[in-house]
Amino acid sequence: MTGYAQFCPVAKAAEVFDQRWTLLVLREMVAGSTRFNDLHRGLPRMSRTLLSRRLTQLERKGIVERDETADGPVYELTDAGHELLPVLVAIGEWGVRWMSSLDEADLDPVFLLWDMHRRIDREALPDGQTIVALTFRDAAPELRRWWLLLAPDEVDVCDEDPGLDVDVHIDTTLEAFVRVWRGDLDWHDAVAQERIGLSGSRLLCRRLPHWFRLSYFAQVPRPGRG
Secondary structure, eight states: OOOOOOOOOHHHHHHHTSTTHHHHHHHHTTTTSSSOOOOOOOTTTTTTHHHHHHHHHHHHHHHHEEEEEEEEEEEEEHHHHTTHHHHHHHHHHHHHHOOOOGGGGOOOOOHHHHHHHTTGGGGGSSSSOOOEEEEESOOGGGSSEEEEEEEETEEESSSSSSOOSSSEEEEEEHHHHHHHHHSSSSSSHHHTTEEEEEOOOOHHHHHHHBBOOOOOOTTTTTOOOO
């Protein structure tokens, strides 16, 4: 038996959503990812085989539709999929309020940089291209250094040195930066406490916080905060 064998609509919905990774696949699609590789960049610890299987299952349930194009398949939410947006938002807001503790295993720089790159406020960026380098002192050596290539018409993230002059360098810990990104820690407090170090153009260092819109859930009130 693969289901709960109950007619209750909660049970029928749970047959879809309680499978591991399914809600996160939907989260990535709601965030705008439609290509397989982009979905996988937002779910770097999910195997490509399992991602393919989950997409097929969601397609069979009528939540996702697949369109074959010359550049490969595109995955879109159906009307049933789009109707899940307030459900996902409610789950995320509840998670911020009541499940806010972080373990070391939760600190994933690959997902962090992917989420950062799609939350850039392009209208706030300077003209031309700005290179931001990040060093996470507490990350594994192969995940310690990252580069953001920022321009009003294109944003990219690199895990290898692009060989370009860096305009701003951020030196921090992954734990501190994740907490800033989630809204647990204020950017300016983190800088004042030297949990985030900045070097490079002084003008760009001042402007840099305005380029990032932080996590979608960063503004959710936490219990106990005034």
